[in-house]
Amino acid sequence: MADVALRNIRKSFGGAQVIHGVNLEIRDGEFVVFVGPSGCGKSTLLRLIAGLEDITSGDLYIDGDRVNDLAPAKRRIAMVFQSYALYPHMNVYENMAFGLELAKASKAEIDQRVREAARLLQIDELLDRKPKQLSGGQRQRVAIGRAIVRDPKVFLFDEPLSNLDAALRVQTRIEIAKLHSDTRATMIYVTHDQVEAMTLADRIVVLNKGRIEQVGTPLELYHRPANLFVAGFIGSPQMNFIQCEVAGAGPDGVLVRLPHGGTLAVPVQADGLRPGEPVTLGVRPDHVHVREGGILRGRIELVEQLGENHLLYVNADGLRLTSREPGDSRHRTGGEVGLDFSGESCHVFRPSGEALSALTSAAGSTGTARSRIA
Amino acid sequence: MTEAAATGTPSAYASIRGGSSALTRTRVRAAWTFIAPTLIVLALVAGWPLARTIWFSLTDADLNNLGDYTFIGFENYLANYDGEWFGLLTDPDWWLSVWNTVWFALVSVSIETVLGTIVALILNAAFPGRGVMRAIILIPWAIPTVVSAKMWNWMLHDQFGVINDMLLRLGLIAAPITWTANPVTALWTVVMVDVWKTTPFMALLILAALQMLPQDIYEAAKVDGVHPVRVFFRVTLPLIKPALLVAVIFRTLDALRVFDLIYVLTANSRDTMSMSVFARQQLVDFQEVGLGSAASTLIFLIIALLVVITMAAGRVRLGGDSR
Ligand SMILES: Nc1ncnc2c1ncn2[C@@H]1O[C@H](COP(=O)(O)OP(=O)(O)OP(=O)(O)O)[C@@H](O)[C@H]1O
Ligand SMILES: [Mg+2]
Numbered sequence: 022m023a024d025v026a027l028r029n030i031r032k033s034f035g036g037a038q039v040i041h042g043v044n045l046e047i048r049d050g051e052f053v054v055f056v057g058p059s060g061c062g063k064s065t066l067l068r069l070i071a072g073l074e075d076i077t078s079g080d081l082y083i084d085g086d087r088v089n090d091l092a093p094a095k096r097r098i099a100m101v102f103q104s105y106a107l108y109p110h111m112n113v114y115e116n117m118a119f120g121l122e123l124a125k126a127s128k129a130e131i132d133q134r135v136r137e138a139a140r141l142l143q144i145d146e147l148l149d150r151k152p153k154q155l156s157g158g159q160r161q162r163v164a165i166g167r168a169i170v171r172d173p174k175v176f177l178f179d180e181p182l183s184n185l186d187a188a189l190r191v192q193t194r195i196e197i198a199k200l201h202s203d204t205r206a207t208m209i210y211v212t213h214d215q216v217e218a219m220t221l222a223d224r225i226v227v228l229n230k231g232r233i234e235q236v237g238t239p240l241e242l243y244h245r246p247a248n249l250f251v252a253g254f255i256g257s258p259q260m261n262f263i264q265c266e267v268a269g270a271g272p273d274g275v276l277v278r279l280p281h282g283g284t285l286a287v288p289v290q291a292d293g294l295r296p297g298e299p300v301t302l303g304v305r306p307d308h309v310h311v312r313e314g315g316i317l318r319g320r321i322e323l324v325e326q327l328g329e330n331h332l333l334y335v336n337a338d339g340l341r342l343t344s345r346e347p348g349d350s351r352h353r354t355g356g357e358v359g360l361d362f363s364g365e366s367c368h369v370f371r372p373s374g375e376a377l378s379a380l381t382s383a384a385g386s387t388g389t390a391r392s393r394i395a
Numbered sequence: 396m397t398e399a400a401a402t403g404t405p406s407a408y409a410s411i412r413g414g415s416s417a418l419t420r421t422r423v424r425a426a427w428t429f430i431a432p433t434l435i436v437l438a439l440v441a442g443w444p445l446a447r448t449i450w451f452s453l454t455d456a457d458l459n460n461l462g463d464y465t466f467i468g469f470e471n472y473l474a475n476y477d478g479e480w481f482g483l484l485t486d487p488d489w490w491l492s493v494w495n496t497v498w499f500a501l502v503s504v505s506i507e508t509v510l511g512t513i514v515a516l517i518l519n520a521a522f523p524g525r526g527v528m529r530a531i532i533l534i535p536w537a538i539p540t541v542v543s544a545k546m547w548n549w550m551l552h553d554q555f556g557v558i559n560d561m562l563l564r565l566g567l568i569a570a571p572i573t574w575t576a577n578p579v580t581a582l583w584t585v586v587m588v589d590v591w592k593t594t595p596f597m598a599l600l601i602l603a604a605l606q607m608l609p610q611d612i613y614e615a616a617k618v619d620g621v622h623p624v625r626v627f628f629r630v631t632l633p634l635i636k637p638a639l640l641v642a643v644i645f646r647t648l649d650a651l652r653v654f655d656l657i658y659v660l661t662a663n664s665r666d667t668m669s670m671s672v673f674a675r676q677q678l679v680d681f682q683e684v685g686l687g688s689a690a691s692t693l694i695f696l697i698i699a700l701l702v703v704i705t706m707a708a709g710r711v712r713l714g715g716d717s718r
Contacts, residue, residue: 071618072617072618073614073617073618092617092620093617093618093620094617094618094619094620094621095620098618099618100614100615100618102611102614102615104609104611105611106609106611106612106614106615107612107615108612108615108630109609109612109634110630110633110634119616119619119621119629120615120616120618120619120620120621167615167619171619
């Protein structure tokens with residue numbers, strides 16, 4: 022078990038730099054999830070930590086030791102690949118034991134470790150099968166089992182569940198969470214899936230174009246996004262963004278002028294904002310409610326009934342807003358509705374994209390963790 | 396065809412349960428339509444000559460007068476006159492040529508397989524100029540055998556050859572070696588030239604197999620800290636084994652009917668005579684069509700037998716899924 026520290030890590034492929042100075046401290050036993058759009062460098066960062074790619078500049082520490090120049094095998098890490106990377110000609114047992122045979126482990130010890138991991142993952146019935154005789158979920162568990170038997174300091178997962186169907190994904194996700202709570206090993210996990218990130222992570226790292234946008238607990242990111250990118254990336258459906266103007270700023274917050282008239286007081290630190298400056302107002306669909314006589318009025322472009330809740334896509338004179346309300350909707354596409362939201366539920370972003378910090382912990386989170394890298 | 400039909404379509408299902416459906420019949424007919432031309436061509440160019448050779452091997456035909464022969468049964472193979480045995484099966488020259496051929500095939504194919512694998516592994520690694528190297532390495536294989544054999548003949552010439560010259564200058568030998576005439580060196584010389592010529596072919600086949608391998612398992616092995624040599628023997632080799640065996644079988648077939656290389660390098664020398672050279676000598680030089688055909692028939696049987704043994708030993712199913 023170990024902590025991992027990335028200090029100003031950069032990576033270039035040929036002339037193209039894809040990781041631009043990443044700083045990150047991962048604590049011992051922490052479950053950290055990397056999220057970000059496709060091509061933002063999540064896998065590259067993971068492979069840098071694994072030692073599968075050379076670090077162009079910066080320092081990488083595992084358990085206090087600088088490991089930049091250490092071979093992957095010497096870093097005491099284990100990696101679970103998206104494609105499973107099982108040896109096709111070996112059975113499950115051999116797949117799990119292959120990496121151990123060198124590590125000065127006796128036959129009996131290998132056997133014990135393989136069987137223990139197999140039991141933990143409930144694949145002990147499958148030990149004689151070849152990978153092609155397994156289902157996707159079983160293969161994934163073998164891949165995880167192969168990581169477990171190595172007893173690594175750090176587990177690295179690169180989108181391990183993306184080839185599984187929805188139900189199996191949930192099940193395996195729970196198993197990974199259990200594995201983490203059982204082993205208390207440091208885990209770094211790459212995913213596209215927000216639900217995976219939110220449910221598994223102690224902390225989420227949001228990456229964009231090779232830079233860290235924000236690091237924080239799932240709820241911190243949800244309630245206190247540090248900037249427009251994180252606000253738009255975390256949460257589904259996406260946060261509504263409204264281009265506004267500052268009408269006034271004071272110690273009680275910022276008064277913004279909405280595009281179609283009317284003002285809204287938002288309790289955020291004005292922090293030098295001056296009237297007339299453009300800002301972006303952000304409000305999550307859950308906080309946009311249908312109410313006659315609300316702030317806005319618009320035409321319903323689409324109604325999506327999801328059972329436990331429904332989504333309304335409303336067009337208010339060119340301004341598109343999404344609202345999520347519980348239960349079934351009685352609204353029809355083409356109908357007119359009034360929409361309302363409170364200043365307390367809104368976020369305000371400067372033209373640079375940076376969020377203004379809240380005056381109160383209105384949304385119930387504690388503090389903000391911001392780690393923007395210039 | 397049954398495999399193609401049994402893909403789970405309702406009609407295929409019906410055909411399993413009882414009688415063949417119209418769709419299955421159409422498919423079977425289409426399949427025969429497509430293979431028929433090949434079967435006809437094969438029968439004409441392979442089946443007919445083979446049948447004719449087997450027939451001639453049972454006669455006393457003579458090259459001077461092919462129309463005039465009598466059926467003599469198996470006397471070309473084995474005959475007994477006055478308590479003494481005659482025929483191909485008692486001919487020490489024939490058995491020497493069989494031994495030469497098998498020895499040549501075993502040694503040259505073994506060397507080519509090992510060298511080809513090494514070359515393929517090198518070509519499979521990423522290095523600048525890899526594409527050019529891949530093209531260059533094929534040159535020996537692209538040269539017609541007769542041309543490269545003639546070329547080597549000159550290089551190996553005991554008086555004017557560049558190889559003797561170089562070895563003499565380096566002081567490695569005291570007197571020129573008659574590479575192709577000396578019984579000790581002749582067959583090894585043939586093997587060497589064949590290795591020079593055919594290793595690229597092996598390397599290319601193996602390279603194709605290497606490039607089909609998934610890359611992620613190598614990264615997994617790297618993370619697991621498995622030594623590269625061990626990865627080669629435990630991962631790469633088992634995974635390319637099917638392709639490797641196919642290449643070995645092809646090359647063995649080829650080597651067993653070796654003719655042009657040996658004929659050009661050493662002519663009719665007894666020391667290096669292969670089965671094919673023996674058959675040619677009987678048929679053309681001695682005009683004994685019956686005996687030559689008998690030798691050819693035996694070549695066919697020996698090769699067929701060896702292929703069956705190899706395939707059984709490697710348990711490869713050519714064409715089936717072999718992993
Ligand atoms: N071997 C390589 N050579 C050159 N460029 C590379 C290489 N590997 C990755 N890149 C580039 O680095 C960037 C980041 O790639 P990376 O695979 O880390 O993205 P990712 O965040 O994992 O994306 P995804 O979510 O699609 O897996 C991409 O722009 C990619 O084109
Ligand atoms: Mg990736």
